[in-house]
Amino acid sequence: MINKLSSLSDAVNKYVHDRSIIAMGGFPLSRETPIFFKEILRQHRAGILNVNDLTLVGPSITLGGSMLVAEGLVDSVISPFAGHERPGLSVIAKEALEKGLPRKIKWEDESNLSLAMRLMAGALNLPFITCTSGIWGDLKKQGLVEGMGPYPKNIVMEDPFGSARKVALLQAIMPDISVLHVPFADIHGNGIVLGSGYHDIWISRAGKNTILIADHIIDTEACRRYPNLVMFPGAGVSAVVPWRFGAWPTNCVGLYKEDVDHMQYFLKNSRRETLQEYMEKYVYSWNSHDEYLDVIGKNRIDFLEDDPSTVLSEPLRPWILPADKVAALLPG
């Protein structure tokens, strides 16, 4: 099998295009891919990636998605949730929806299950799928995303086999890019997840191109030893980006906890008066992975890595490839 390792900048530059539909895995406090969105912003500012009108699909709009909205690069969102759970709602998504600032965005509401089912349809290459969720209430009304469904978006039909039960026909979502964070992946794109699966199986399978951001690159022998832990088989993955702490400030179960203090700090600085300063430091100031880690800070990293879930990753740690070996395997 081929080596699918990619630098962060190459992965973003190759796969993200104008009007791309980008689906992100994880959950509001866990295994999201803010680093991928930061890199879109960095390349956009540098003028090497000319994109606009992106559609974001995922469990929530938190740090990364919010910053894309704040920079006016987002046209539409398909999501069941608009925040970070208890740390708070997305200040930026609220401002875009309530005041149209910096631009109006469209938002298709889903439930967690209906989102997973729409992605499942996309993964199985079906045009739609049925679900009980979405037959009642206002979730079925807002089909706003162009090319992604008529209005009203969920069509309610009665079971043609005669049970008299009603189901909603949910339209498939087929993202251009599915991007997911994993603690471990090998160079072939086999991605191991510890902890809950969220919507990830279906997000990873629905995308035309699936990109993994991995804290650590492991020897393929580890996948052969624990093949049932491989949630994302390399056969369906386009690229693997090694990027330790790429999920920060969300957690990566098995490696580090969620950085709630930073999420609150981000929310506190999400107003336009302070956001630019925040982004200068956390998005634009660094020029290498080492510098990125310096921005988080060694003390902070030690604190986040002191976590009860690290016990889950113990069997896999001996298989982690050293940084110099990973660097040698990266193309370019």
Next chain:
Amino acid sequence: MSDNGNHKDLLKKYTPMEFACCASARYCADDMNVFVGVGLSLLPAQLAQRLYAPDITIIYEGGTIGATVVGGLPWGVDVTCIQANAECHTDVVGTLGWLCQKGKVELTYLGAAQADKYGNLNTTLRGDDYLRPAARISGSGGAHDLAIGSKTFVVIMNHREDRIVDKLDYRTTPGFCEGGRSRWEEWGFAGGGNGAIYTDLAVLRPNPDSYELEISEAYPFTSIEEIKKKTGFDIKVAKNFKWTDIPTEEEIDIIRNKLDITGDYTGWTKIIKKN
């Protein structure tokens, strides 16, 4: 307790949300599969697990099953202190799709910004324009799915005239839909619907015929008049109305010293000086 309530002095010892948490925790019984949402709804299941029903299995929508939280109250359902000691990890299709829709979830705790008289919930937005809401809130998360399939669900929320209402700003989550038997006959939902709403004043339960919410219990620091005044429709008092029991010392001890240590959820540190 007298018939008129209004024992305001109780508010010097307990907060309204402590009443709500303790009362709703008593809903748990052993051998239940209990589904827990984000926010204040995280608290009662954990109180019950420590006090009344140690053998409940707590399920979190992200996929975590059978976990006991390490440390204090978590910041969300997907934090590492929950995921570190689960018995099993599955995903949202496994929890919200399979376990919930197949009737294997006995009880679900939810939060809400608004509830209407048939126990339907809004967690999506305030205002009358979807395209330009007066205030955007969180969205459904898994609430819509859980309310469809869970054998029963209970809600913990604030009680105000614009929160307990005749008509929702946005219909996120089905309770008893259009009232009467419509939840089952019109929509065919498997679960039993909204078992109770624990507000910061009272416990509202559905009338067994009309499925309209009634004042089933009230916390003794308030009064029926106050509850009616703070309800957005003409709410009736249930036939078997009672005043809610005062939280026990044991319940309060666990809330303040084990679960809500900072008082962020129940607000107890605003009335009691922390030791």
